[in-house]
Amino acid sequence: MKLVTFRCRGHHSIGKVVGNQVIDLPASDPALPRTMLELLQAGPAALERAEAVDASRSIAYPLADVQLDAPVPTPSKFLAIGMNYSKHVEEAKAAGIQVPDSQVWFNKQVSCVHPPFEPVHMPKASDKLDYEAELGVVIGRRCRHVSEADAHSVVAGYVVCNDVSVRDWQMRSPTMTLGKSFNTHGPFGPWIVTADEVADPHALQLRMKLNGEVRQEVSTGEMVFNIWQQIAYLSTVMTLEPGDVIATGTPSGVGAARKPPSFVKVGDVMRVEIDGIGHIENVVVGEPE
Incomplete structure:
Protein backbone atom coordinates (compact mmCIF):
# COMPACT_ATOMS: atom_id res chain seq x y z
CA MET A 1 0.00 0.00 0.00
CA ASP A 69 1.01 16.19 4.36
CA ALA A 70 4.05 14.40 5.72
CA PRO A 71 2.76 10.82 6.02
CA VAL A 72 3.51 10.86 9.76
CA PRO A 73 3.04 14.52 10.75
CA THR A 74 3.94 13.96 14.43
CA PRO A 75 6.57 11.23 14.84
CA SER A 76 8.07 10.90 18.30
CA LYS A 77 11.55 10.78 16.78
CA PHE A 78 13.23 11.82 13.53
CA LEU A 79 16.71 10.30 13.53
CA ALA A 80 19.33 10.55 10.81
CA ILE A 81 22.68 8.88 10.20
CA GLY A 82 25.65 10.78 8.84
CA MET A 83 28.51 9.65 6.62
CA ASN A 84 26.76 6.48 5.46
CA TYR A 85 27.92 6.32 1.84
CA SER A 86 31.63 5.79 1.18
CA LYS A 87 32.03 8.59 -1.37
CA HIS A 88 30.26 10.99 0.97
CA VAL A 89 32.75 9.98 3.69
CA GLU A 90 35.57 10.78 1.27
CA GLU A 91 34.20 14.23 0.45
CA ALA A 92 33.71 14.94 4.16
CA LYS A 93 37.31 14.00 4.90
CA ALA A 94 38.48 16.22 2.04
CA ALA A 95 36.59 19.08 3.70
CA GLY A 96 38.48 18.45 6.94
CA ILE A 97 35.63 16.75 8.82
CA GLN A 98 36.71 14.00 11.21
CA VAL A 99 34.82 10.79 10.51
CA PRO A 100 34.56 8.18 13.32
CA ASP A 101 34.47 4.44 12.71
CA SER A 102 31.11 3.95 14.41
CA GLN A 103 27.65 4.97 13.21
CA VAL A 104 27.12 8.75 13.44
CA TRP A 105 23.60 9.72 14.55
CA PHE A 106 21.83 13.01 15.16
CA ASN A 107 18.31 14.24 15.80
CA LYS A 108 16.23 16.28 13.46
CA GLN A 109 13.82 17.90 15.89
CA VAL A 110 10.29 16.86 14.96
CA SER A 111 9.22 20.49 14.58
CA CYS A 112 11.08 20.41 11.24
CA VAL A 113 8.70 17.77 9.77
CA HIS A 114 7.24 19.16 6.56
CA PRO A 115 4.95 18.07 3.70
CA PRO A 116 6.48 16.56 0.57
CA PHE A 117 5.52 19.32 -1.88
CA GLU A 118 5.33 22.54 0.16
CA PRO A 119 7.98 25.30 0.11
CA VAL A 120 11.09 25.02 2.28
CA HIS A 121 12.34 28.17 4.01
CA MET A 122 15.67 29.83 3.45
CA PRO A 123 16.38 30.85 7.06
CA LYS A 124 16.99 34.46 7.94
CA ALA A 125 19.95 33.33 10.03
CA SER A 126 22.00 31.78 7.19
CA ASP A 127 22.46 31.41 3.44
CA LYS A 128 24.35 28.08 3.73
CA LEU A 129 21.32 25.95 2.83
CA ASP A 130 22.02 22.47 1.48
CA TYR A 131 20.19 19.34 0.32
CA GLU A 132 20.64 15.69 1.29
CA ALA A 133 18.63 13.06 -0.58
CA GLU A 134 17.86 10.04 1.60
CA LEU A 135 15.77 6.90 1.88
CA GLY A 136 13.62 7.08 5.00
CA VAL A 137 12.41 4.16 7.12
CA VAL A 138 9.20 4.33 9.17
CA ILE A 139 9.09 2.11 12.23
CA GLY A 140 5.99 -0.05 12.54
CA ARG A 141 6.07 -1.44 16.06
CA ARG A 142 7.47 -0.60 19.47
CA CYS A 143 10.81 -2.35 19.87
CA ARG A 144 14.07 -2.47 21.79
CA HIS A 145 17.24 -4.57 21.38
CA VAL A 146 16.32 -5.67 17.86
CA SER A 147 18.83 -7.98 16.16
CA GLU A 148 20.00 -7.35 12.62
CA ALA A 149 18.28 -10.58 11.59
CA ASP A 150 14.92 -9.39 12.97
CA ALA A 151 15.17 -5.70 12.06
CA HIS A 152 13.09 -6.07 8.90
CA SER A 153 10.11 -7.13 11.05
CA VAL A 154 9.82 -3.74 12.78
CA VAL A 155 9.66 -1.69 9.56
CA ALA A 156 6.25 -0.36 8.49
CA GLY A 157 7.54 1.03 5.22
CA TYR A 158 9.68 3.51 3.34
CA VAL A 159 9.55 7.19 2.39
CA VAL A 160 11.58 9.73 0.41
CA CYS A 161 13.45 12.25 2.60
CA ASN A 162 15.40 15.44 2.12
CA ASP A 163 17.63 16.07 5.14
CA VAL A 164 17.74 19.82 4.51
CA SER A 165 20.79 21.23 6.30
CA VAL A 166 22.02 24.66 7.33
CA ARG A 167 25.74 24.05 7.16
CA ASP A 168 27.15 26.84 9.31
CA TRP A 169 24.68 26.10 12.11
CA GLN A 170 25.40 22.37 11.72
CA MET A 171 29.09 22.95 12.38
CA ARG A 172 28.48 25.07 15.49
CA SER A 173 27.58 22.00 17.55
CA PRO A 174 29.17 18.52 17.62
CA THR A 175 25.65 17.02 17.63
CA MET A 176 24.73 18.81 14.35
CA THR A 177 21.13 19.04 15.63
CA LEU A 178 20.63 22.79 15.29
CA GLY A 179 21.73 22.86 11.67
CA LYS A 180 19.42 19.96 10.86
CA SER A 181 16.28 21.18 12.60
CA PHE A 182 15.19 24.54 11.19
CA ASN A 183 11.45 24.77 10.57
CA THR A 184 10.38 23.15 7.26
CA HIS A 185 13.75 21.35 6.90
CA GLY A 186 12.38 17.83 7.25
CA PRO A 187 10.19 17.20 4.21
CA PHE A 188 9.36 13.55 3.56
CA GLY A 189 6.77 11.45 1.79
CA PRO A 190 4.93 11.54 -0.48
CA TRP A 191 3.53 8.39 1.12
CA ILE A 192 4.64 5.38 3.11
CA VAL A 193 5.21 2.46 0.75
CA THR A 194 4.57 -0.51 3.02
CA ALA A 195 7.45 -2.90 3.52
CA ASP A 196 5.70 -5.79 1.77
CA GLU A 197 5.90 -3.85 -1.51
CA VAL A 198 9.67 -3.23 -1.34
CA ALA A 199 11.49 -6.44 -2.21
CA ASP A 200 14.91 -5.10 -1.23
CA PRO A 201 15.38 -1.62 0.28
CA HIS A 202 19.08 -1.95 -0.47
CA ALA A 203 18.50 -2.12 -4.22
CA LEU A 204 16.82 1.22 -4.88
CA GLN A 205 18.14 4.05 -7.03
CA LEU A 206 18.22 7.38 -5.18
CA ARG A 207 18.77 10.79 -6.78
CA MET A 208 18.62 14.49 -6.02
CA LYS A 209 17.82 17.00 -8.73
CA LEU A 210 18.38 20.71 -8.18
CA ASN A 211 16.50 22.73 -10.79
CA GLY A 212 16.45 19.59 -12.94
CA GLU A 213 20.22 18.95 -12.68
CA VAL A 214 21.18 15.63 -11.09
CA ARG A 215 23.39 16.45 -8.09
CA GLN A 216 23.31 13.10 -6.27
CA GLU A 217 22.69 9.59 -7.55
CA VAL A 218 23.45 6.25 -5.93
CA SER A 219 22.10 2.77 -5.22
CA THR A 220 20.99 2.29 -1.63
CA GLY A 221 23.05 -0.88 -1.73
CA GLU A 222 26.14 1.31 -1.30
CA MET A 223 25.32 2.21 2.31
CA VAL A 224 28.21 1.71 4.74
CA PHE A 225 25.82 0.52 7.46
CA ASN A 226 22.70 -1.09 6.06
CA ILE A 227 19.18 -0.48 7.39
CA TRP A 228 19.15 -3.59 9.60
CA GLN A 229 22.44 -2.57 11.19
CA GLN A 230 21.07 0.91 11.79
CA ILE A 231 17.93 -0.35 13.52
CA ALA A 232 19.92 -2.79 15.66
CA TYR A 233 22.33 -0.03 16.69
CA LEU A 234 19.64 2.51 17.56
CA SER A 235 17.45 0.03 19.42
CA THR A 236 20.41 -0.84 21.65
CA VAL A 237 20.13 2.69 23.02
CA MET A 238 16.44 3.57 22.86
CA THR A 239 12.98 2.21 22.37
CA LEU A 240 11.80 2.80 18.82
CA GLU A 241 8.12 3.67 18.48
CA PRO A 242 5.60 3.26 15.66
CA GLY A 243 5.89 6.24 13.33
CA ASP A 244 9.51 7.03 14.18
CA VAL A 245 11.39 8.11 11.06
CA ILE A 246 14.98 7.07 10.31
CA ALA A 247 16.84 8.84 7.50
CA THR A 248 19.42 6.35 6.29
CA GLY A 249 22.15 8.65 4.96
CA THR A 250 22.98 10.74 1.92
CA PRO A 251 25.44 10.02 -0.89
CA SER A 252 28.18 12.26 -2.26
CA GLY A 253 27.31 15.38 -4.22
CA VAL A 254 26.06 17.72 -1.50
CA GLY A 255 26.43 21.42 -2.23
CA ALA A 256 28.87 22.04 0.63
CA ALA A 257 31.40 19.60 -0.88
CA ARG A 258 31.41 21.11 -4.36
CA LYS A 259 34.36 23.27 -5.38
CA PRO A 260 33.53 26.02 -4.81
CA PRO A 261 30.64 25.24 -2.45
CA SER A 262 27.27 25.61 -4.15
CA PHE A 263 24.43 26.28 -1.74
CA VAL A 264 20.73 26.34 -2.46
CA LYS A 265 19.16 29.74 -3.23
CA VAL A 266 15.69 31.19 -3.00
CA GLY A 267 13.75 30.04 -6.06
CA ASP A 268 15.66 26.77 -6.43
CA VAL A 269 13.66 23.55 -6.68
CA MET A 270 14.89 20.46 -4.82
CA ARG A 271 13.50 17.14 -6.05
CA VAL A 272 14.38 13.80 -4.45
CA GLU A 273 13.46 10.62 -6.31
CA ILE A 274 13.67 6.99 -5.22
CA ASP A 275 12.73 4.38 -7.78
CA GLY A 276 9.85 2.27 -6.49
CA ILE A 277 8.98 4.75 -3.71
CA GLY A 278 8.19 8.07 -5.40
CA HIS A 279 9.45 11.64 -5.23
CA ILE A 280 9.16 14.81 -3.19
CA GLU A 281 9.74 18.32 -4.52
CA ASN A 282 10.19 21.57 -2.62
CA VAL A 283 10.83 25.09 -3.84
CA VAL A 284 12.97 27.30 -1.60
CA VAL A 285 11.35 30.53 -0.42
CA GLY A 286 12.40 33.27 1.95
CA GLU A 287 11.52 32.68 5.60
CA PRO A 288 8.33 34.61 6.31
CA GLU A 289 8.21 37.46 8.80
Missing part, protein backbone atom coordinates in the same frame (compact mmCIF):
# COMPACT_ATOMS: atom_id res chain seq x y z
CA LYS A 2 0.83 3.65 -0.37
CA LEU A 3 -0.39 5.29 2.83
CA VAL A 4 -0.93 9.05 2.97
CA THR A 5 -2.00 11.80 5.31
CA PHE A 6 -3.96 14.33 3.28
CA ARG A 7 -6.20 17.39 3.21
CA CYS A 8 -9.00 18.01 0.75
CA ARG A 9 -11.79 20.58 0.77
CA GLY A 10 -11.28 21.34 4.44
CA HIS A 11 -11.19 17.66 5.35
CA HIS A 12 -8.10 16.12 7.00
CA SER A 13 -7.67 12.34 7.04
CA ILE A 14 -5.49 9.36 6.18
CA GLY A 15 -5.81 7.20 3.12
CA LYS A 16 -4.29 4.82 0.64
CA VAL A 17 -3.45 5.64 -2.96
CA VAL A 18 -5.01 3.35 -5.55
CA GLY A 19 -4.27 4.44 -9.10
CA ASN A 20 -5.09 8.15 -9.31
CA GLN A 21 -7.44 8.06 -6.32
CA VAL A 22 -6.94 8.55 -2.59
CA ILE A 23 -9.21 6.23 -0.61
CA ASP A 24 -10.26 7.89 2.65
CA LEU A 25 -9.66 5.00 5.05
CA PRO A 26 -11.58 6.00 8.22
CA ALA A 27 -14.45 7.44 6.14
CA SER A 28 -14.68 4.17 4.23
CA ASP A 29 -14.25 1.97 7.31
CA PRO A 30 -15.09 3.78 10.58
CA ALA A 31 -13.36 1.03 12.56
CA LEU A 32 -10.00 2.25 11.28
CA PRO A 33 -7.95 4.86 13.19
CA ARG A 34 -8.13 8.48 12.07
CA THR A 35 -4.40 9.37 12.10
CA MET A 36 -1.35 7.67 10.64
CA LEU A 37 0.31 7.40 14.03
CA GLU A 38 -2.74 5.64 15.46
CA LEU A 39 -2.93 3.35 12.44
CA LEU A 40 0.69 2.26 12.88
CA GLN A 41 0.25 1.89 16.64
CA ALA A 42 -2.74 -0.39 16.01
CA GLY A 43 -0.40 -2.90 14.40
CA PRO A 44 -0.58 -5.44 11.56
CA ALA A 45 -4.28 -6.19 11.96
CA ALA A 46 -5.17 -2.54 11.33
CA LEU A 47 -2.90 -2.41 8.27
CA GLU A 48 -4.51 -5.58 6.93
CA ARG A 49 -7.94 -4.02 7.47
CA ALA A 50 -6.81 -0.87 5.64
CA GLU A 51 -5.53 -2.97 2.73
CA ALA A 52 -8.87 -4.78 2.58
CA VAL A 53 -10.86 -1.57 2.03
CA ASP A 54 -12.46 -2.03 -1.39
CA ALA A 55 -11.72 0.90 -3.68
CA SER A 56 -14.93 0.31 -5.61
CA ARG A 57 -17.08 0.75 -2.49
CA SER A 58 -15.19 3.50 -0.71
CA ILE A 59 -15.08 7.26 -0.25
CA ALA A 60 -12.31 8.58 -2.49
CA TYR A 61 -10.81 11.81 -3.83
CA PRO A 62 -8.80 12.40 -7.00
CA LEU A 63 -5.11 12.38 -6.10
CA ALA A 64 -4.70 15.61 -8.09
CA ASP A 65 -7.19 17.36 -5.78
CA VAL A 66 -5.63 16.51 -2.43
CA GLN A 67 -2.81 18.20 -0.54
CA LEU A 68 -0.41 15.66 0.89
Whole structure:
Protein backbone atom coordinates (compact mmCIF):
# COMPACT_ATOMS: atom_id res chain seq x y z
CA MET A 1 0.00 0.00 0.00
CA LYS A 2 0.83 3.65 -0.37
CA LEU A 3 -0.39 5.29 2.83
CA VAL A 4 -0.93 9.05 2.97
CA THR A 5 -2.00 11.80 5.31
CA PHE A 6 -3.96 14.33 3.28
CA ARG A 7 -6.20 17.39 3.21
CA CYS A 8 -9.00 18.01 0.75
CA ARG A 9 -11.79 20.58 0.77
CA GLY A 10 -11.28 21.34 4.44
CA HIS A 11 -11.19 17.66 5.35
CA HIS A 12 -8.10 16.12 7.00
CA SER A 13 -7.67 12.34 7.04
CA ILE A 14 -5.49 9.36 6.18
CA GLY A 15 -5.81 7.20 3.12
CA LYS A 16 -4.29 4.82 0.64
CA VAL A 17 -3.45 5.64 -2.96
CA VAL A 18 -5.01 3.35 -5.55
CA GLY A 19 -4.27 4.44 -9.10
CA ASN A 20 -5.09 8.15 -9.31
CA GLN A 21 -7.44 8.06 -6.32
CA VAL A 22 -6.94 8.55 -2.59
CA ILE A 23 -9.21 6.23 -0.61
CA ASP A 24 -10.26 7.89 2.65
CA LEU A 25 -9.66 5.00 5.05
CA PRO A 26 -11.58 6.00 8.22
CA ALA A 27 -14.45 7.44 6.14
CA SER A 28 -14.68 4.17 4.23
CA ASP A 29 -14.25 1.97 7.31
CA PRO A 30 -15.09 3.78 10.58
CA ALA A 31 -13.36 1.03 12.56
CA LEU A 32 -10.00 2.25 11.28
CA PRO A 33 -7.95 4.86 13.19
CA ARG A 34 -8.13 8.48 12.07
CA THR A 35 -4.40 9.37 12.10
CA MET A 36 -1.35 7.67 10.64
CA LEU A 37 0.31 7.40 14.03
CA GLU A 38 -2.74 5.64 15.46
CA LEU A 39 -2.93 3.35 12.44
CA LEU A 40 0.69 2.26 12.88
CA GLN A 41 0.25 1.89 16.64
CA ALA A 42 -2.74 -0.39 16.01
CA GLY A 43 -0.40 -2.90 14.40
CA PRO A 44 -0.58 -5.44 11.56
CA ALA A 45 -4.28 -6.19 11.96
CA ALA A 46 -5.17 -2.54 11.33
CA LEU A 47 -2.90 -2.41 8.27
CA GLU A 48 -4.51 -5.58 6.93
CA ARG A 49 -7.94 -4.02 7.47
CA ALA A 50 -6.81 -0.87 5.64
CA GLU A 51 -5.53 -2.97 2.73
CA ALA A 52 -8.87 -4.78 2.58
CA VAL A 53 -10.86 -1.57 2.03
CA ASP A 54 -12.46 -2.03 -1.39
CA ALA A 55 -11.72 0.90 -3.68
CA SER A 56 -14.93 0.31 -5.61
CA ARG A 57 -17.08 0.75 -2.49
CA SER A 58 -15.19 3.50 -0.71
CA ILE A 59 -15.08 7.26 -0.25
CA ALA A 60 -12.31 8.58 -2.49
CA TYR A 61 -10.81 11.81 -3.83
CA PRO A 62 -8.80 12.40 -7.00
CA LEU A 63 -5.11 12.38 -6.10
CA ALA A 64 -4.70 15.61 -8.09
CA ASP A 65 -7.19 17.36 -5.78
CA VAL A 66 -5.63 16.51 -2.43
CA GLN A 67 -2.81 18.20 -0.54
CA LEU A 68 -0.41 15.66 0.89
CA ASP A 69 1.01 16.19 4.36
CA ALA A 70 4.05 14.40 5.72
CA PRO A 71 2.76 10.82 6.02
CA VAL A 72 3.51 10.86 9.76
CA PRO A 73 3.04 14.52 10.75
CA THR A 74 3.94 13.96 14.43
CA PRO A 75 6.57 11.23 14.84
CA SER A 76 8.07 10.90 18.30
CA LYS A 77 11.55 10.78 16.78
CA PHE A 78 13.23 11.82 13.53
CA LEU A 79 16.71 10.30 13.53
CA ALA A 80 19.33 10.55 10.81
CA ILE A 81 22.68 8.88 10.20
CA GLY A 82 25.65 10.78 8.84
CA MET A 83 28.51 9.65 6.62
CA ASN A 84 26.76 6.48 5.46
CA TYR A 85 27.92 6.32 1.84
CA SER A 86 31.63 5.79 1.18
CA LYS A 87 32.03 8.59 -1.37
CA HIS A 88 30.26 10.99 0.97
CA VAL A 89 32.75 9.98 3.69
CA GLU A 90 35.57 10.78 1.27
CA GLU A 91 34.20 14.23 0.45
CA ALA A 92 33.71 14.94 4.16
CA LYS A 93 37.31 14.00 4.90
CA ALA A 94 38.48 16.22 2.04
CA ALA A 95 36.59 19.08 3.70
CA GLY A 96 38.48 18.45 6.94
CA ILE A 97 35.63 16.75 8.82
CA GLN A 98 36.71 14.00 11.21
CA VAL A 99 34.82 10.79 10.51
CA PRO A 100 34.56 8.18 13.32
CA ASP A 101 34.47 4.44 12.71
CA SER A 102 31.11 3.95 14.41
CA GLN A 103 27.65 4.97 13.21
CA VAL A 104 27.12 8.75 13.44
CA TRP A 105 23.60 9.72 14.55
CA PHE A 106 21.83 13.01 15.16
CA ASN A 107 18.31 14.24 15.80
CA LYS A 108 16.23 16.28 13.46
CA GLN A 109 13.82 17.90 15.89
CA VAL A 110 10.29 16.86 14.96
CA SER A 111 9.22 20.49 14.58
CA CYS A 112 11.08 20.41 11.24
CA VAL A 113 8.70 17.77 9.77
CA HIS A 114 7.24 19.16 6.56
CA PRO A 115 4.95 18.07 3.70
CA PRO A 116 6.48 16.56 0.57
CA PHE A 117 5.52 19.32 -1.88
CA GLU A 118 5.33 22.54 0.16
CA PRO A 119 7.98 25.30 0.11
CA VAL A 120 11.09 25.02 2.28
CA HIS A 121 12.34 28.17 4.01
CA MET A 122 15.67 29.83 3.45
CA PRO A 123 16.38 30.85 7.06
CA LYS A 124 16.99 34.46 7.94
CA ALA A 125 19.95 33.33 10.03
CA SER A 126 22.00 31.78 7.19
CA ASP A 127 22.46 31.41 3.44
CA LYS A 128 24.35 28.08 3.73
CA LEU A 129 21.32 25.95 2.83
CA ASP A 130 22.02 22.47 1.48
CA TYR A 131 20.19 19.34 0.32
CA GLU A 132 20.64 15.69 1.29
CA ALA A 133 18.63 13.06 -0.58
CA GLU A 134 17.86 10.04 1.60
CA LEU A 135 15.77 6.90 1.88
CA GLY A 136 13.62 7.08 5.00
CA VAL A 137 12.41 4.16 7.12
CA VAL A 138 9.20 4.33 9.17
CA ILE A 139 9.09 2.11 12.23
CA GLY A 140 5.99 -0.05 12.54
CA ARG A 141 6.07 -1.44 16.06
CA ARG A 142 7.47 -0.60 19.47
CA CYS A 143 10.81 -2.35 19.87
CA ARG A 144 14.07 -2.47 21.79
CA HIS A 145 17.24 -4.57 21.38
CA VAL A 146 16.32 -5.67 17.86
CA SER A 147 18.83 -7.98 16.16
CA GLU A 148 20.00 -7.35 12.62
CA ALA A 149 18.28 -10.58 11.59
CA ASP A 150 14.92 -9.39 12.97
CA ALA A 151 15.17 -5.70 12.06
CA HIS A 152 13.09 -6.07 8.90
CA SER A 153 10.11 -7.13 11.05
CA VAL A 154 9.82 -3.74 12.78
CA VAL A 155 9.66 -1.69 9.56
CA ALA A 156 6.25 -0.36 8.49
CA GLY A 157 7.54 1.03 5.22
CA TYR A 158 9.68 3.51 3.34
CA VAL A 159 9.55 7.19 2.39
CA VAL A 160 11.58 9.73 0.41
CA CYS A 161 13.45 12.25 2.60
CA ASN A 162 15.40 15.44 2.12
CA ASP A 163 17.63 16.07 5.14
CA VAL A 164 17.74 19.82 4.51
CA SER A 165 20.79 21.23 6.30
CA VAL A 166 22.02 24.66 7.33
CA ARG A 167 25.74 24.05 7.16
CA ASP A 168 27.15 26.84 9.31
CA TRP A 169 24.68 26.10 12.11
CA GLN A 170 25.40 22.37 11.72
CA MET A 171 29.09 22.95 12.38
CA ARG A 172 28.48 25.07 15.49
CA SER A 173 27.58 22.00 17.55
CA PRO A 174 29.17 18.52 17.62
CA THR A 175 25.65 17.02 17.63
CA MET A 176 24.73 18.81 14.35
CA THR A 177 21.13 19.04 15.63
CA LEU A 178 20.63 22.79 15.29
CA GLY A 179 21.73 22.86 11.67
CA LYS A 180 19.42 19.96 10.86
CA SER A 181 16.28 21.18 12.60
CA PHE A 182 15.19 24.54 11.19
CA ASN A 183 11.45 24.77 10.57
CA THR A 184 10.38 23.15 7.26
CA HIS A 185 13.75 21.35 6.90
CA GLY A 186 12.38 17.83 7.25
CA PRO A 187 10.19 17.20 4.21
CA PHE A 188 9.36 13.55 3.56
CA GLY A 189 6.77 11.45 1.79
CA PRO A 190 4.93 11.54 -0.48
CA TRP A 191 3.53 8.39 1.12
CA ILE A 192 4.64 5.38 3.11
CA VAL A 193 5.21 2.46 0.75
CA THR A 194 4.57 -0.51 3.02
CA ALA A 195 7.45 -2.90 3.52
CA ASP A 196 5.70 -5.79 1.77
CA GLU A 197 5.90 -3.85 -1.51
CA VAL A 198 9.67 -3.23 -1.34
CA ALA A 199 11.49 -6.44 -2.21
CA ASP A 200 14.91 -5.10 -1.23
CA PRO A 201 15.38 -1.62 0.28
CA HIS A 202 19.08 -1.95 -0.47
CA ALA A 203 18.50 -2.12 -4.22
CA LEU A 204 16.82 1.22 -4.88
CA GLN A 205 18.14 4.05 -7.03
CA LEU A 206 18.22 7.38 -5.18
CA ARG A 207 18.77 10.79 -6.78
CA MET A 208 18.62 14.49 -6.02
CA LYS A 209 17.82 17.00 -8.73
CA LEU A 210 18.38 20.71 -8.18
CA ASN A 211 16.50 22.73 -10.79
CA GLY A 212 16.45 19.59 -12.94
CA GLU A 213 20.22 18.95 -12.68
CA VAL A 214 21.18 15.63 -11.09
CA ARG A 215 23.39 16.45 -8.09
CA GLN A 216 23.31 13.10 -6.27
CA GLU A 217 22.69 9.59 -7.55
CA VAL A 218 23.45 6.25 -5.93
CA SER A 219 22.10 2.77 -5.22
CA THR A 220 20.99 2.29 -1.63
CA GLY A 221 23.05 -0.88 -1.73
CA GLU A 222 26.14 1.31 -1.30
CA MET A 223 25.32 2.21 2.31
CA VAL A 224 28.21 1.71 4.74
CA PHE A 225 25.82 0.52 7.46
CA ASN A 226 22.70 -1.09 6.06
CA ILE A 227 19.18 -0.48 7.39
CA TRP A 228 19.15 -3.59 9.60
CA GLN A 229 22.44 -2.57 11.19
CA GLN A 230 21.07 0.91 11.79
CA ILE A 231 17.93 -0.35 13.52
CA ALA A 232 19.92 -2.79 15.66
CA TYR A 233 22.33 -0.03 16.69
CA LEU A 234 19.64 2.51 17.56
CA SER A 235 17.45 0.03 19.42
CA THR A 236 20.41 -0.84 21.65
CA VAL A 237 20.13 2.69 23.02
CA MET A 238 16.44 3.57 22.86
CA THR A 239 12.98 2.21 22.37
CA LEU A 240 11.80 2.80 18.82
CA GLU A 241 8.12 3.67 18.48
CA PRO A 242 5.60 3.26 15.66
CA GLY A 243 5.89 6.24 13.33
CA ASP A 244 9.51 7.03 14.18
CA VAL A 245 11.39 8.11 11.06
CA ILE A 246 14.98 7.07 10.31
CA ALA A 247 16.84 8.84 7.50
CA THR A 248 19.42 6.35 6.29
CA GLY A 249 22.15 8.65 4.96
CA THR A 250 22.98 10.74 1.92
CA PRO A 251 25.44 10.02 -0.89
CA SER A 252 28.18 12.26 -2.26
CA GLY A 253 27.31 15.38 -4.22
CA VAL A 254 26.06 17.72 -1.50
CA GLY A 255 26.43 21.42 -2.23
CA ALA A 256 28.87 22.04 0.63
CA ALA A 257 31.40 19.60 -0.88
CA ARG A 258 31.41 21.11 -4.36
CA LYS A 259 34.36 23.27 -5.38
CA PRO A 260 33.53 26.02 -4.81
CA PRO A 261 30.64 25.24 -2.45
CA SER A 262 27.27 25.61 -4.15
CA PHE A 263 24.43 26.28 -1.74
CA VAL A 264 20.73 26.34 -2.46
CA LYS A 265 19.16 29.74 -3.23
CA VAL A 266 15.69 31.19 -3.00
CA GLY A 267 13.75 30.04 -6.06
CA ASP A 268 15.66 26.77 -6.43
CA VAL A 269 13.66 23.55 -6.68
CA MET A 270 14.89 20.46 -4.82
CA ARG A 271 13.50 17.14 -6.05
CA VAL A 272 14.38 13.80 -4.45
CA GLU A 273 13.46 10.62 -6.31
CA ILE A 274 13.67 6.99 -5.22
CA ASP A 275 12.73 4.38 -7.78
CA GLY A 276 9.85 2.27 -6.49
CA ILE A 277 8.98 4.75 -3.71
CA GLY A 278 8.19 8.07 -5.40
CA HIS A 279 9.45 11.64 -5.23
CA ILE A 280 9.16 14.81 -3.19
CA GLU A 281 9.74 18.32 -4.52
CA ASN A 282 10.19 21.57 -2.62
CA VAL A 283 10.83 25.09 -3.84
CA VAL A 284 12.97 27.30 -1.60
CA VAL A 285 11.35 30.53 -0.42
CA GLY A 286 12.40 33.27 1.95
CA GLU A 287 11.52 32.68 5.60
CA PRO A 288 8.33 34.61 6.31
CA GLU A 289 8.21 37.46 8.80
